[in-house]
Amino acid sequence: MTEKILDDLLNISTENEVVEFKEAKAQYSKEKLGEYFSALSNEANLKSLPTAWLVMGVKKR
DSSP states (O other), rough: OOHHHHHHHTSSSSOOOTTEOOOOOOOOOHHHHHHHHHHHHHHHTTTSOOOOOOETTTTOO
């Protein structure tokens, strides 16, 4: 199931309000990660969606 979700996320054409990709070449600060989680969860809530996704280790263009 997890692999299917990741495959589906990687197949979208671009990021959106509830899906974000981060290459993460260096460490991210806890504050920065908290900001991403907060923003994504707020957007999912506004859209009445059960989830949002922050995919680390992926560079999406």
